[in-house]
Amino acid sequence: MHPLTGDHAQSIGAWGELRLLAAIRHWLGDCAPPNPVGMGDDCAVLDRPAGNLLTVDSVIFGRHFDADVPPAAVGAKLMHRNLSDIAAMGGEPRFALLAGALPAATAHAWVAAMVQGLAAAARQHGVLIVGGDLAQSATDLVLTLTLTGHAARPLLRSGGQPGDHIVVTGQLGGSRAGRHYAFEPRLAEGRALAADPRITVAMDVTDGLATDLPKLLPAGCGAELDLAAVPLADAAVALAAGTGKPAWWHALCDGEDYELLFLVPAAVSITGWLAAWNADPRHAAATCIGRVVAGGRGLVDSRDGLPLRGVGGYEHFS
Numbered sequence: 001m002h003p004l005t006g007d008h009a010q011s012i013g014a015w016g017e018l019r020l021l022a023a024i025r026h027w028l029g030d031c032a033p034p035n036p037v038g039m040g041d042d043c044a045v046l047d048r049p050a051g052n053l054l055t056v057d058s059v060i061f062g063r064h065f066d067a068d069v070p071p072a073a074v075g076a077k078l079m080h081r082n083l084s085d086i087a088a089m090g091g092e093p094r095f096a097l098l099a100g101a102l103p104a105a106t107a108h109a110w111v112a113a114m115v116q117g118l119a120a121a122a123r124q125h126g127v128l129i130v131g132g133d134l135a136q137s138a139t140d141l142v143l144t145l146t147l148t149g150h151a152a153r154p155l156l157r158s159g160g161q162p163g164d165h166i167v168v169t170g171q172l173g174g175s176r177a178g179r180h181y182a183f184e185p186r187l188a189e190g191r192a193l194a195a196d197p198r199i200t201v202a203m204d205v206t207d208g209l210a211t212d213l214p215k216l217l218p219a220g221c222g223a224e225l226d227l228a229a230v231p232l233a234d235a236a237v238a239l240a241a242g243t244g245k246p247a248w249w250h251a252l253c254d255g256e257d258y259e260l261l262f263l264v265p266a267a268v269s270i271t272g273w274l275a276a277w278n279a280d281p282r283h284a285a286a287t288c289i290g291r292v293v294a295g296g297r298g299l300v301d302s303r304d305g306l307p308l309r310g311v312g313g314y315e316h317f318s
């Protein structure tokens with residue numbers, strides 16, 4: 001059977017990522033344990049209470065980077081994307097495997113610089129690269145990194161409650177202007193969150209806040225967003241001047257922010273919590289952008305309670 005089809009209705013593009021993932025989970029059957037050991041979080045939590053973490057991520061030429069991105073930055077980005085998933089669980093990274101599918105025409109000078117960029121990022125974060133695999137591909141250049149880590153108390157996507165404050169680190173939007181390969185994974189922030197027993201729910205923002213936030217909401221809940229509070233990256237403001245869309249739209253939809261998104265329980269004074277967090281110079285600034293609300297109306301504007309229209313993040317198979 002040919003893996004590709006000319007019939008769109010029979011393709012994974014017609015399904016989209018969420019439906020494909022649900023189908024894969026179904027086909028795996030009892031090979032796929034329930035979350036958080038199995039699929040559904042930023043990392044798999046292999047055992048509890050030991051808290052060993054496992055995650056994998058790829059970068060693809062033409063999709064996640066192009067010829068304008070220095071090869072060392074490609075290697076760093078591959079490491080940083082995986083580190084961001086470890087950060088989202090409040091973990092420490094440990095060991096990595098590197099797999100590459102490369103055309104024979106790939107310049108070895110490019111590979112050298114890419115691997116050196118990967119190694120520099122690994123060294124900075126105490127990661128040991130312990131093996132991998134190489135394969136020759138016809139045209140596509142795909143690099144995949146598998147990373148292990150450890151978290152004494154892993155932060156999960158599940159466990160949110162109505163009334164929880166929604167908080168994000170850093171600034172959002174416009175990452176395609178360059179931040180997508182020059183970001184710092186929020187490992188220190190993830191560890192600090194995991195050290196605060198009041199915080200249990202977190203993820204990293206990779207596909208855009210509008211796509212990722214619903215993954216953090218408990219079943220039957222929506223989110224009320226204060227659009228004026230959403231922290232805007234300068235690049236989002238600059239991009240908005242050209243697209244005519246509001247800068248907050250770019251902050252919600254652009255993706256590749258690699259910031260941490262987390263919930264602070266309603267019983268915690270969010271003003272006091274943020275004041276303490278933001279007074280610590282080791283942390284990227286955190287901003288409260290809304291709260292979890294009962295009732296499944298998706299993302300609503302806190303000013304008028306109406307659903308946000310025309311917001312969506314990155315769809316992997318469109």
Ligand SMILES: [Mg+2]
Pocket residue numbers: 042084085088203204205206
């Ligand atoms: Mg993630």
